[in-house]
Amino acid sequence: MTASVREETGATVEQPSLGPAALRRGLSRLVAHPLFQLALLALLLLGAGQLSSGTVQIASFVLIAAIFAQSINLLTGLAGQISLGHAGFFGIGAYCSGILVKSWGFDVAAAVPVAVLLAAATGWLLSFPANRVRDVYLAMMTLGFGMVFFEIVREWNDVTGGTMGLPGVPAAALRTLTILGFRMDGLDYFRLVLLVTALVLLLMRNLTQSRIGRAFFAIHVSEVAAGSIGIPSGSTKQLAYAVSGALAGLAGALYAHLVGYLGPESFALPRSIEVLVIAIVGGLGSIAGQVLSATLFTFLPERLQVFAEWQFIAYGLILTFSLLVLPKGIGGLLFEPPRFIKPRVLRRAAGLTADPAALRPQGEAAESLVVEGVTMRFGGLVAVDGVSLRLEPGRITALVGPNGSGKSTLVNVVSGIYRPTAGKVRFGERDITGLSDHQVAAARVVRTFQDPRLVPHFTVRENLLLGAHRLLRHSGAAATLGLPGAIAEEAEHLAMAEAVLALAGLTEVADRPIDTLPYGTRRMAEVGRALLARPRVILLDEPAAGLSEKEMERLAQLIRDMKAMGLAILLIDHHMDFLAELVDEVVVLDSGRMIYHGDIAGMRRDPQVIAAYLGDEATHA
Structure with missing residues (x-):
């Protein structure tokens, strides 16, 4: 007015x-x-x-x-x-x-x-x-x-x-x-x-x-x-x-x-x-x-x-x-709705510059995440049946299959939400089988979800800063008292959040509440939050679902950037053209069992995959 x-x-x-x-x-x-x-x-x-x-x-x-x-x-x-x-x-x-x-x-x-x-x-x-x-x-x-x-x-x-x-x-x-x-x-x-x-x-x-x-x-x-x-x-x-x-x-x-x-x-x-x-x-x-x-x-x-x-x-x-x-x-x-970052932190972070290259694992041995014969049963239902795969640094592995084939269940097992009935999950030399979800995240294996699970009334910036929670070492007392050390540490991670915002193309909407933004922006914000958690393995569960063509192009570029950082990436999606431009290898599940492991061209010719999943799409391809 x-x-x-x-x-x-x-x-x-x-x-x-x-x-x-x-x-x-x-x-x-x-x-x-x-x-x-x-x-x-x-x-x-x-x-x-x-x-x-x-x-x-x-x-x-x-x-x-x-x-x-x-x-x-x-x-x-x-x-x-x-x-x-x-x-x-x-x-x-x-x-x-x-x-x-x-x-x-x-x-x-x-x-x-x-x-x-x-x-x-x-x-x-x-x-x-x-x-x-x-x-x-x-x-x-x-x-x-x-x-x-x-x-x-x-x-x-x-x-x-x-x-x-x-x-x-x-x-x-x-x-x-x-x-x-x-x-x-x-x-x-x-x-x-x-x-x-x-x-x-x-x-x-x-x-x-x-x-x-x-x-x-x-x-x-x-x-x-x-x-x-x-x-x-x-x-x-x-x-x-x-x-x-x-x-x-x-x-x-x-x-x-x-x-x-x-x-x-x-x-x-x-x-x-x-x-x-x-x-x-x-x-x-x-x-x-x-x-x-x-x-x-x-x-x-x-x-x-x-x-x-x-x-x-x-x-x-x-x-x-x-x-x-x-x-x-x-x-x-x-x-007005309250905000959840101290003004002093915002002012201090404004004077700092962070390089997204710092998200690359520094001085660490390149370790793979290995899934060995994982089986997940729910009563009489076998959701995952003896699946084995390997996620290597700097490579993108696609996990595809029809709905109900066990893709999200496998990700839930790897990320610590479910404890497998049988089998093991190892990251490097460490056995992470059965660890709780936050312990798996602390081991730097981080995931996203089929639906973006963000805090609705937080701004985009505040949601991204949640990803740095486990990296902040100051005590709860220091945070509550607003001590200089706590302010300085939070400002450093906020500066990195600004770099991730730029990388994900979210800078212009950084101060808007996430529940006022379109679905595609929320998707990018969730991926950015996961990236700010400094993962070495990132599990993306249908990140392109519901995105426009332009939004998928932006997401694809962000995934390429993460690959260039040396991250091991597992990508679940149903959009074959989107996957074809990104992935190094494909794993196909059907009824919880692995029916194919190889490149995407071979997948499109595989009779089992055609019968179980691709159907007419493979014929047209």
Whole structure:
């Protein structure tokens, strides 16, 4: 939309109007600006002294709810793991800190970290059974965890006080709170919690824009695709549960020293439902949206106490309205979608130049991938029957055959998705048979899929950078803290991603979300992501399917470039003309068995191949 503005000359100049997109962009930039954040923090620290004690206490509840909501945002919004028992982690933090301070004489400054570590350890332990279930079963398992915790605190009278609760916890509301020798009232405690919340939000932003946050999103979208580029789904989910539990435990510990009384009813199922509603309405993935939602759901019930009995009916109506009208929540309405590479990394990478030739294996012996007599059975069905082949560096091998002949199953065996019933897969001198998919990727055997499995809301550049995940050596703590070493290393790999973007012809669309781009572009982006994982063997599963003639020409050139780099390439495709210009040899499967191995000209004359696969096409050829 544009608006006409008449200047003194009488000419009409078209200027962009202030539309919703421009407002979101401006608001996003304002909220993300460090000066605005510092000014807002200073205003809250200084302005709190002008508020009533009741308002300050409610504001403290808002901050605690914001931290609690971030724990759900991380686990569900980023990592895609549903939780209906988060009140358990909240309660672990609250009871642990409260008991240590009241009964054991700990200082709050020591008790809160212990509570956070205990909640994190509980989350890590819970991740093991959580890794074995999906969807509704995962929700039920986490709900069971919350119910078990509730029963423990209700029945463990000697420690938690049972149904009578745990009164007398040193708290700001009771004016009995002392931290490191300083007695704190409600205002002092609000300022402390505000600083803690600001630190949590800063670390959450850094985490989201780091290799850890991007890995969370990758397993959220597809654990199999994440594993294919070296992201281990199991340990990544364990980390997500541990960090989420730590955040919930921190919120619970702060809550305990705000109210001074802990009862089982504060950590029952309604608490888990409440924080989940806050997170969804705020917009999963949006940090600022979570803060606004926490403010809404904390102040509103306090101001409308007359409707307290109808509170959860109101929550249900608000949640339904949000899912129907604002599926991306408050954050999606007010702010632009978040990005997942730190601006400092982008600025530093802009000053670096990378040569795609660096993707060539350097100083390494040329090793072949060897498949020896691999058989894969599913019950009584033999999908692959005694297949043997060899992929050599600098050569392209085509794997063809009719649908259902076992091509993708063989690739799944080689890439670690399936463990073969019989046979071996060796890369050089190493036996990689039965290794998990991320371990195979770490051995530098990387694959793509029949359908591009990319993170939809990531840009092309962000998707490509996922390929470098296993190559980034800095720790999760360095990534979350944004340490210089982590910034420098990520910038180096981002510069290489820029080189791959140019190689794949994707530079012009590098900053566009992948779900807004055509199918052919997504195909090229997935191949580029696999290339950025620095493979020595690359398995391309029907990469030309659905591409236009021009797109196939661009893909063919990229495959030739990879061959020139010395990579061993396995190429599955049904387009014979596309293969004829590329491949050095052809392997043909039929009903899981190899029926031909040789050049493409010989394949077109082979009677078995003609009967099983080529048919009239061979006659016309």
